[in-house]
Amino acid sequence: MTFAKKALIAGTVAAIGAGAASAVLPALAQATISGAGATFPAAFYQRAFAGVANKVRVNYQSVGSGSGVRQYVAGTVEFGATDEPIKAKEAAKVKRGVIQFPAVGGTIAIAYNKADCKNLKLTQQQAVDIFLGKINTWDQLKCGKGKITVAHRSDGSGTTFAFTNSLSAFSSEWKSKVGEGKSVKWPVGVGGKGNEGVSGVIQNTPGAIGYLNQSYVKGAIKAAALQNKAGKFVLPTEESGAAALNNIKLDSMLAGEEPNPSGANSYPISTLTWILAYKTGNGDKAPAIRQALMFLLSPKAQGQASSLDFVPLKGSILSASKKAVGQIGR
Known part of the structure; x- marks a missing residue:
């Protein structure tokens, strides 16, 4: 067999091998x-x-x-x-x-867009009254002037469940009138789909307030400090969230919740x-x-x-x- 033929055969085998490898490797990598x-x-x-x-x-x-x-x-x-x-x-x-x-x-922030309202602090009752529609102007919060636009989820949402679960823990009136769930009948407000949708409503509506995962609080959107069970006003952060989550006890299905945790450093939601x-x-x-x-x-x-x-x-x-x-x- 000539050198040329040997080279041709070797090249063909190598090409087949490479082809086979390329057929297998992407399958492994692209699961x-x-x-x-x-x-x-x-x-x-x-x-x-x-x-x-x-x-x-x-x-x-x-x-x-x-x-x-x-x-x-x-x-x-x-x-x-x-x-x-x-x-x-x-x-x-x-x-x-x-x-x-x-x-x-x-953490679930009570998030707002109000340029002339710096460092908003809310008691648990004020938070409930905003979403009940009882507090409907910024004047009532002594934090600027104008109408409050409430933003909430329009879709079935675990964020809504966690948020309304906490409002029910804050207020017997909320629990009896609205309750908690992935979807509730909101007394007031404008709906947005997903955290993204609610974020969009707040971002585009000066004077709006709603609830969001803390990761969506950015730009014109600020987070309110919320009063916790110990009476302290706490911002939603990793530290205040970790303090709250330490109160959660998991069941056999690894489910658990604490809608109004104890501890001076705990963020309530x-x-x-x-x-x-x-x-x-x-x-x-x-x-x-x-x-x-x-x-x-x-x-x-x-x-x-x-x-x-x-x-x-x-x-x-x-x-x-x-x-x-x-x-x-x-």
Whole structure:
């Protein structure tokens, strides 16, 4: 065999080998999973999942907790996301087994756009009265003049559940007239879809006030200091959120809430947000799902939470979440 023929054969084999490798490697690198749900933690999820994109591509749709739970129950996504733990009647519909775990913490700010109102401080009763429509001018708050425009969620939302749950804890009147839930009949206000929508309403409406994940407080939007159970006026921060979340006790489904936490440093409206995965029926995607969701709980991902105005998980809550992810099977 001539040298030229040997070179041709070797080149052909190498080309075939390279082609085979290129056919296999992208498949490994491009494992794709989908999730949908809460807008509250969307900024954190998008940043965190980018860190594992070279191994698992995660398509997360920020559509609100209500829609996320519905898609999860219907089995149209690999995981759901919600700011309100799944209800027993919803979990009963999931034949593949429910795995629920906290993914990150956060604070819900009472956020406003009023250039001549600096350092707004609200008692719990004032917060309730704003959203009941009893306080409808800035004059009543002694913080500028003009009409107050209330902004709230128009979609089913775990952020709404956490916020109204706290208002119910602040006021028996709120609890009896409006109550708590992912959707409520608002006494007053303008609706926006998602945290993004409410943020847009507040940003574009001088004199507006509403409720948002702290990560959406930027630009013209400021956060009010809210009086806590101990009587202190506290801004929503990582430190005040962590102080509040330390009061939460988780049940066997890793669900838990504290709508008006104790402690001088606690911010009153602080919450966990949860991921919903399946125990079985994940097939060949199971390793990719575990890898992506475990990365959310990694030091690298949780370390990014603070810079995005979320509260990173620590201690027993973090350990319980990691144990839950390990139960995701084929």
